[in-house]
Amino acid sequence: MEEQVDNxxxxxxEGLHSQFGEVEDIGGDHYRSFVGPPNYYDLVGVTQFNLLTLFGMRETSSLLDIGCGSLRGGRFAILYLRPGRYFGIDREEWLIQDGLQSHFGEEQVNRRQPTFIIDEDFTFTKFDRKFxxxxxNSIFTHAPQWQVSKCMTEAQKVMVPETVFLATFxxxxxGTDYEGExxxxxxxxxxxxxxxxxxxxxxxxxxxxFEWPHPFNQKWIAVTLPGIGLDVEKALSGHVYSYEAALERRRTETTWPGSATN
Ligand SMILES: C[S@@+](CC[C@H](N)C(=O)[O-])C[C@H]1O[C@@H](n2cnc3c(N)ncnc32)[C@H](O)[C@@H]1O
Incomplete structure (x- = not known):
């Protein structure tokens, strides 16, 4: 049965677009400070977006933003992707609402058509599609092992061979691990x-x-279905932006960006 996607x-x-949370404490109830240091809101967002495009995200791609929060990184993807290609999931509805209002407003939200689900069990199948x-970003940096495990198990269900899942920890x-629940x-x-x-x-x-800069020294992983042979070094070299890559696309008649998941 198809799951209901919440609106x-x-x-x-009022005035969220001009409030930047300068005096707020991390974890406070401002949409910027709730997700981390407000003075790094810009950089932590854009590093996610840059990395996604290095790994080949095109405007026709579909993106699932896990623990999307106030769209610190999601805002760039929502503008870049074609309408209806961005999907966010988080347990805090107010964060998404404040993010949408501050970054976009009603007209842009209607135009870009992002989809959101409020959920705390990583039930990605609720979107009823693959990505x-x-x-x-900044999820496994706070999560117990059982939640990382649940997230991975659920992610596996919405991935195809071409899918790249980027995450930080x-x-x-x-030499020890967090063992709390x-x-x-x-x-x-x-x-x-x-x-x-x-x-x-x-x-x-x-x-x-892999090594890729993060303002708080979080470490990056790229997760794929087994045996895909993802060439991380080539991706990080900026190959996707290169003339060489454009020529390859011409040779393979994929000049227009596609999506493996539609
Ligand atoms: C540190 S913030 C990171 C937000 C976003 N990824 C970013 O980079 O700005 C952690 C986010 O995870 C969300 N979160 C915490 N537990 C969650 C769960 N079980 N399921 C979904 N989201 C969760 C929080 O509401 C918050 O938005």
Whole structure:
């Protein structure tokens, strides 16, 4: 049975587009400070978007933004992607509402047609579709192992061979893993690389660790279905933007960007 996709109303709070949360504490009830240090709201958002395009996100791609919050990164994707290609999931409805109002307003939301689901169980199948890209920025940095595992298991259900799932975590400094059962926020949790790889592999997925800047030194992974052979180095070299890549597209008659998931 098809699941109902919730309609998200825009926030009715006034002047959100000119409030930048300068004096708010991290984790406070301002849409910027709730998701992290407000003075890094711009950079933490744009690094997600840049990385998605390096891994090949085109305007026809579909993106699932896991724990999308106030659209710190999602706002760039919502503008870039063709209408109806952005999907966000979070447990906090007010964050999405405030993000939509501050970044877009009603006319732009109607034009860009992002879709949202309020959910805290990572039930991505509620969207009733697959995705070309998944992003989980600053989620596993607060999540217990069982939630990382649940997220991976659910992600596997909405991925196709071409899908790239990008995510961050904080690396362990002392060789131990967070063993608690709770989501910690604004506190953070840390994991060893092997622990993250094992959780991803247990969900039937491949895990590629790679170096890419993050303002808080979060570490990046790219997750794919097994045996895909993702060329991370080539992606990070900026190949997708190159003349060489354009020539390859001409040769393969894929000049217009496509999507494996429609
Ligand atoms: C640190 S913020 C990151 C938000 C966003 N990814 C970004 O980069 O701005 C963590 C987000 O995860 C959301 N969250 C926490 N637990 C969740 C769960 N179980 N399911 C979905 N979202 C969750 C929070 O509401 C918050 O928006």
């Amino acid at each position: 998200i109303d825009l926030s009715r709070k 070309d890209f998944l992003m989980a 904080f690396e362990s400094l002392d 709770e989501w910690l926020y604004p506190d953070i949790v840390r994991y060893r690389k092997e622990t993250i790889s094992n959780i991803v592999n247990d969900a039937g997925l491949d895990c590629h660790h």
